[in-house]
Amino acid sequence: MITEIEQYVTKNYNELRKICVRITENSYWADDLLNDVLLQLWSKPEIKLDKLDDASIKYYIIRCITTNWYSETSPFFRKVKRESSLYNEMKDIPDVPNHNEEIKQQRMMDLMEEEFSMLGWFHKEVFSDYLILGSYRRVSEKTRIPLTSIKNYVHQAKNEVKQNVFKRIKDE
Secondary structure, three states, rough: OOOOHHHHHHHHHHHHHHHHHHOOOOOOOOHHHHHHHHHHHHHHHOOOOOOHHHHHHHHHHHHHHHHHHHHHOOHHHHHHHHHHHHHHHHHHHOOOOOOOOOOOHHHHHHHHHHHOOOOHHHHHHHHHHHHOOOOOHHHHHHHOOHHHHHHHOOOOOOOOHHHHHHHHHHHH
């Protein structure tokens, strides 16, 4: 690292830290980000600055901090933030699967499939089209049945399946 930059960092470390806190919006990553940027600057074989006055050095360091914070291709992001985001995603996944819950869900799915297969052919077709096409309008366009009728048929099919499934669960 160029001695002028090193001296600037030594003199103005607290100011750079405050700037880092502002850029990261008070994130707990502020100190890590600043230290990582300083390590990057330290390990660079050559830093090209037109002037080595305090304002130019400060702007250069702030630019490095901003780039490292906002860019998903920056060394800081690759090293720290990406791993953290992966951890945050993973912590929402339960560690130990609840076997009883899985059995209940599987039983519920089996019951729904059985009840669906017992629907009349017309309701089964309309409901299947609704599940595949994703909207009443598309089913209406495909079958040329009025939209309100499609809605009614789908609701009837849902309610019939739901009532029969709950009735069977209650009887078990």
